[in-house]
Each structure stands twice: as C-alpha cells, then as structure tokens.
Amino acid sequence: MTKLIALLPGDGIGQEIVPQGRKVLEVVASRLGLELEFEEGLIGGAAIDAAGTPLPEATLDLCRRSTAILLGAVGGPKWDNLPVHLRPEAGALLPLRKQLGLYANLRPAFLFAPLAKASPLKPELIEGLDLLAVRELTGGLYFGEKKTFRREDGQETAIDTLVYTEGEIERIVRLAFELARKRRRKVTSVDKANVLESSRLWRRVAERVAQDYPDVTLEHMYVDNCAMQLVRWPKQFDVIVTENMFGDILTDQASVLAGSIGMLPSASLGGEVALYEPSHGSAPDIAGQDKANPLATILSVALMLKFSLDCEEGAKAIEQAVAEVLAEGYRTADLWEEGAKLVGCRAMGDLVAEKVAAILG
Ligand SMILES: NC(=O)c1ccc[n+]([C@@H]2O[C@H](COP(=O)([O-])OP(=O)(O)OC[C@H]3O[C@@H](n4cnc5c(N)ncnc54)[C@H](O)[C@@H]3O)[C@@H](O)[C@H]2O)c1
Ligand SMILES: CC(C)[C@H](C(=O)O)[C@@H](O)C(=O)O
Numbered sequence: 198m199t200k201l202i203a204l205l206p207g208d209g210i211g212q213e214i215v216p217q218g219r220k221v222l223e224v225v226a227s228r229l230g231l232e233l234e235f236e237e238g239l240i241g242g243a244a245i246d247a248a249g250t251p252l253p254e255a256t257l258d259l260c261r262r263s264t265a266i267l268l269g270a271v272g273g274p275k276w277d278n279l280p281v282h283l284r285p286e287a288g289a290l291l292p293l294r295k296q297l298g299l300y301a302n303l304r305p306a307f308l309f310a311p312l313a314k315a316s317p318l319k320p321e322l323i324e325g326l327d328l329l330a331v332r333e334l335t336g337g338l339y340f341g342e343k344k345t346f347r348r349e350d351g352q353e354t355a356i357d358t359l360v361y362t363e364g365e366i367e368r369i370v371r372l373a374f375e376l377a378r379k380r381r382r383k384v385t386s387v388d389k390a391n392v393l394e395s396s397r398l399w400r401r402v403a404e405r406v407a408q409d410y411p412d413v414t415l416e417h418m419y420v421d422n423c424a425m426q427l428v429r430w431p432k433q434f435d436v437i438v439t440e441n442m443f444g445d446i447l448t449d450q451a452s453v454l455a456g457s458i459g460m461l462p463s464a465s466l467g468g469e470v471a472l473y474e475p476s477h478g479s480a481p482d483i484a485g486q487d488k489a490n491p492l493a494t495i496l497s498v499a500l501m502l503k504f505s506l507d508c509e510e511g512a513k514a515i516e517q518a519v520a521e522v523l524a525e526g527y528r529t530a531d532l533w534e535e536g537a538k539l540v541g542c543r544a545m546g547d548l549v550a551e552k553v554a555a556i557l558g
C-alpha cells in the first residue's frame with residue numbers, strides 16, 4: 198500500500214535540506230520497493246507569508262493523513278517581532294507537536310569516526326560516542342500557563358509555568374527504559390530536583406518506573422551537572438531522559454560533540470503519525486547559500502525508515518552511506534577541517550544518495 202510522506206520544508210535552510218532528505222528516501226524506496234507518495238505543506242514563516250497563519254488547517258490535515266512527516270525548520274528574523282503565539286515556533290511547531298501527541302523526542306548524538314577531529318573534545322574522550330537523548334516534548338515550561346501583566350507596583354511582569362503530571366512523566370521515562378534495554382542498559386534521568394517541585398515528582402516517578410526494569414541502571418543527575426559532564430566525559434551516558442526545555446538545551450550542546458549541530462537528527466514519536474526533523478533551526482545566517490549540512494535531515498530520514506516505515510535495511514544503508522561519504526573526506530562548511538573536500542548542501546545530498554544506491558544495489 199502506498200504511504201504518504203508529508204514534507205514541510207518551512208523556513209531558511211529548511212528549503213534546502215528537506216529536498217536532500219527526500220532525494221535519499223526516494224533512492225531507498227526505489228531500491229527496496231517501498232511505495233511512497235510525497236505531498237508538500239506550508240508551515241512557519243513561509244505559511245504566514247502565503248496563508249496568513251503559521252500552521253494552516255491544510256497542513257495539519259496533510260500531517261494527519263500521512264504515515265510520517267519530514268520537517269526542515271521554522272522561524273527567522275522576518276517574523277521575530279510577531280507576538281509569541283503567532284510566531285513560526287510557538288504558533289506552528291509547538292502546536293503541531295502537541296496536536297499530533299508527539300511527546301517523545303529522540304535525539305541520538307553519535308560520532309561518525311571520521312569526524313573525531315571536528316569535535317571539540319580530545320579523540321580519546323569522544324571516539325565511540327553514542328548517546329541517546331529522550332526529550333519530553335509536549336509538556337513542561339513550553340506548554341504551561343503563561344501571562345504578561347503589570348504588577349501593582351507598576352513593574353511589567355511575565356510568568357511561564359513548568360507543569361508535569363505523573364502520567365506525562367511516566368510515559369516518557371518508560372520509553373527511555375525500553376530504549377535503554379536495546380542499548381547499554383543505563384538511564385540517566387536529568388532534573389533540577391534540588392529546586393523544582395516538578396523535578397521532585399519527575400524523580401519519584403522515575404524511581405517507580407525503574408522497578409519494572411531491574412536489568413537497567415537508573416541514575417539521577419542535576420541538569421547543571423549534566424551540562425558539565427557532557428563535555429567532561431560524554432561516554433558515561435547511554436540514554437538521557439529529561440523534561441522539554443532541559444532536553445532542548447542539552448541536545449544542542451551534545452550535537453557539537455558529534456561534530457556539529459548539522460549532525461543531530463531527531464524523531465518525535467507518541468502519536469499515530471511521527472515527525473522527523475533535524476534538531477537545529479532555520480540557520481538564517483547561511484540560508485539560501487547552499488552551505489547547510491543536510492546530514493541531520495538525512496539521518497532523520499533513517500530514523501523515519503526505522504520507526505515509521507519498518508525498513509531497518511534502508512535505515513542502515515543511509516547510516517553506512519553517511520559514514521562512507523565522510524570517510525572519503527567530504528565535508529560541509531560546518532565540519533570543515535584541513536585537507537577535506539568542501540561540498541555544499543546539494544552536493545552532500547547527492548553523494549549520500551549515490552552511496553545509498555550503491556549499497557542497496
Ligand atoms: N525545529 C525548528 O524548527 C527550530 C529549531 C531551532 C531553532 N529554530 C529557529 O531557527 C531560527 C534560528 O535559530 P538559531 O540561530 O538560534 O539556531 P540555528 O540552529 O538555526 O543556528 C545556530 C547556528 O548553527 C548553524 N547551523 C544550524 N544548522 C546548521 C546546518 N544544518 N548546517 C550548518 N550550520 C548549521 C547556523 O548557521 C547558526 O550559526 C530561530 O527563529 C529559531 O527559533 C527552529
Ligand atoms: C524552535 C523551538 C521551539 C524548538 C524547541 O525548543 O523545541 C527547537 O529549538 C528545537 O529544538 O526543536
């Protein structure tokens with residue numbers, strides 16, 4: 198049966214990287230006999246400009262009809278002065294995640310061996326890095342009550358609220374344990390339980406869930422320590438599970454260990470449709486210049502094959518293709534090192550697509 202893939206390029210480099218992801222997916226599909234159909238939708242600033250709203254009904258409808266979604270990025274300076282809820286980020290990306298029930302955001306930080314020199318850490322600290330961040334995606338500070346008002350003393354005041362229910366915590370922590378079982382059997386639950394009530398609840402729930410997984414080690418770590426440990430000794434981590442905003446910040450940091458933010462893919466799961474997107478943003482500083490690294494998007498396609506299209510073989514072929522292209526010395530500018538062969542976004546997409554074709558025969 199033909200499966201529908203929604204393509205939402207969005208803004209900035211989103212327009213350049215999504216076509217590379219599609220190209221690679223089409224090669225996998227043609228070699229392995231997957232029947233896929235693609236339909237493009239508007240989101241973010243592009244949707245504001247074309248349709249007057251960051252998340253048009255037609256886009257939501259397309260997403261709901263799809264098996265999986267490949268998203269580029271949203272946002273950019275052009276829309277920065279809009280009220281928060283009308284902006285591409287809080288007006289489109291967050292409601293899309295929420296409405297599709299995508300509470301689990303998986304962000305694997307994996308160092309491809311040829312990129313050891315692109316990492317800021319010494320080779321012995323970084324070689325073999327393979328950690329998985331499991332970020333809660335539809336709760337916490339992003340989704341609690343917010344308001345701005347003038348206090349009695351005349352001070353302009355703003356409030357954001359960090360709310361979690363035990364059910365929201367339990368489902369994400371449970372997923373982290375399930376994933377750890379297929380890996381190195383260690384879960385680090387990251388919180389700020391020395392200060393926050395929501396973190397104290399998070400810790401209690403994590404302890405409770407851990408009882409169902411006696412074969413997996415649970416450790417708790419404060420988020421500030423985690424930020425430090427990530428650059429001190431990242432290989433101590435297997436699966437990190439944490440609340441929405443902590444996960445947002447820690448994963449940008451972890452991406453650099455793997456060479457660049459342009460290397461960090463993501464899968465957002467939990468609903469009937471899953472969403473795949475690179476962890477980075479629309480990179481307005483390099484947009485439209487064919488400089489963006491498309492590998493986070495291409496590796497997100499590998500996650501799509503694994504989690505939504507039941508095609509482990511295609512996912513593995515993409516990962517192998519990326520490894521081989523990097524081993525041959527090709528680099529986008531963010532990964533540049535002496536002696537490398539500099540390529541643009543489209544050329545990197547072509548190289549991976551050709552390699553996938555060769556691997557799958
Ligand atoms: N999921 C999303 O759609 C998403 C994620 C993060 C930020 N944003 C939005 O993107 C806009 C820009 O945000 P920002 O500048 O803070 O973060 P960003 O991730 O877009 O860029 C940060 C830095 O990383 C570089 N970079 C990012 N992706 C790259 C890639 N694939 N290849 C090479 N270099 C890359 C950029 O050039 C920039 O120097 C903002 O509007 C922000 O809200 C959207
Ligand atoms: C754009 C923003 C709302 C988004 C987030 O914080 O979730 C982004 O930073 C991400 O990491 O996907």
Ligand SMILES: [Mg+2]
Binds near residue numbers: 445446449476
């Ligand atoms: Mg982020």
